[in-house]
Amino acid sequence: MTTTAQTAEGARPRRIxxxxxxxxxxxxxxxxxxxxxxxxxxxxxxxxxxxxxxxxLGYVSVGERERPVRGKREPLIELVSDTFLNPYTLLLLSGAVTAAENAESAIVTRQLSAIARQTPLKWAQRLALGGRIGVIEVTSQFSAERERALRKVGLPVVLVDPIEVPRMSLVSVGATNWAGGLEATQHLIELGHSNIAYIGGPRGAACDVARTHGYQAAMQQASLHIDLTEVIHGPFTFEHGLTAGLQVLSRPTPPTAIFAASDVTAMGVMEAARTLGISIPGQLSIVGFDNTMLAHTSSPRLTTIHQPVEEIGQTAVQTVHTLARGEVLPSKRVELATHLVIRDSTAPLKRNE
Structure with missing residues (x-):
């Protein structure tokens, strides 16, 4: 595990x-x-x-709030996500639930769309009155307005790889995305591939920026051509992988290898290859990112970058408890190490005889 050398004094909520x-x-x-x-x-x-x-102001009195960090009531942590239909979020939720059980607390889940139907301040007040001790956000975009509302009612928030790099007073947990992008691309280069495409995640997402730069660094270190304007960005979905895969593989000189920003995106790329009659890994090698259950149940099984998603969920829960007790964190940013898992979707480049 790697961390920054800063303290997180400013991360403790200052309630009204x-x-x-x-x-x-x-x-x-x-x-x-x-x-x-x-x-x-x-x-x-x-x-x-x-x-x-x-x-x-969003004032919630001590008498009104139910903040049982050490009390008789079960402490509750709100986990907000764009969706709970993708393998990444489900794996992270599994880790969060495990950590909550160990801390004798519980997780309450909510989709981001439900919050949009009320003002951030009303939402934050309701959480404080309902026994929440903090919030974990696994969302596509960080909201400064939501964060300010939570501070007003005295609830800490922990972000999981937000789309934007938030201000430095906020706490976030994620993986070593740059190192993962570097290792994924280096693996393909070591197999003899030089025409390697990257199919990215949401444009501007902090995790995707880091993975893109890791890909770029590996290509430049090997003195290979790279044009980042050709990278197709989109959500971490099967549909994005399919659409981008069809586009990339239909180029006049299609790549012999593709690094996809997530496992579910890689599944879409695999379907694109099958649609075009391109064999994997005979004609095309593919590497994903996450190492969810999709990676070892796909056909062929997916080579991917493992990020400790369950441990990220556990760390986020532990961090909320630490902040709720009023303790100071050693760091505002926690990054957990990634590593390459080689399976069947990558193979040495076949040279034309």
Whole structure:
């Protein structure tokens, strides 16, 4: 496991306090407390003002929230994802559930589309009131507005390989994507391939940028031609792999090897090759990324970069618990090591006699 050398002091959430509500309303903390706790002795106009300010700031009182890090209630962690239909997310969820069970807590899952139906602040308040101790985001795009809302209610958030590189005060967990891209491409070069295409993930995604640069570094180290404008980017889906695979393999000089940004994308590339009558690995070698169950159940079995997805899920859960206890992390960014797993989808280049 590799980490940065920074501390994560800024990653601890700074929730909105009763004192902040009182200051903005121009009243004493005692008066604000009466309103928040439903007691009398406060004029109706002042009461409405305090309630409006508390609602706008996202204030959740200690009495209202159920934050049982060490209490009798079971601590809950919200895990938000774009979808739970792909092997990567399911594997990560498996690791998260295991870690939660070990910590005597539980995972609550939610799709990102469900959050979009309410304001980030209302969502964050509901989580705080519902016993959440933190949030894990496995989403296509980091939202600064969601992060600010969680900070207001005092809930930590841990990102798993977000599409953007977030600001440095946030905590994120992922894999050594650059090293994985480098090793995948080096493997194909060592097999004699020189015309190697990369079919990428979402454009601008931090993990895809790193994998692209790893691919680029391996090609340049071998003095091989590379044109990054030819890289086709898209979601980590079978459909993207199929569409991009058909396009790349229909070029006047098609590649003899393809590095795909994910296993599910590699499955789409395999289908494209079958559609065009191209044999794997006889005429085309393919390497994926993730090492999900697809890799060892495909035909042929997929050579891929293993990233410890379950361990990433476990680490994210452990990190949420650490932050919820108010402890300082040694690092804001945790990267877990990748490695190549060679199976049947790659083979030495066949030279024309």
């Amino acid at each position: 306090t009763l004192s902040r509500v009182a200051d903005e309303a121009g009243v004493s903390v005692a008066t604000a407390s009466k309103v928040i706790n439903g007691r009398g002795g406060v004029g109706e106009e002042t009461r409405r003002l305090i309630e409006e300010i508390a609602d706008r």
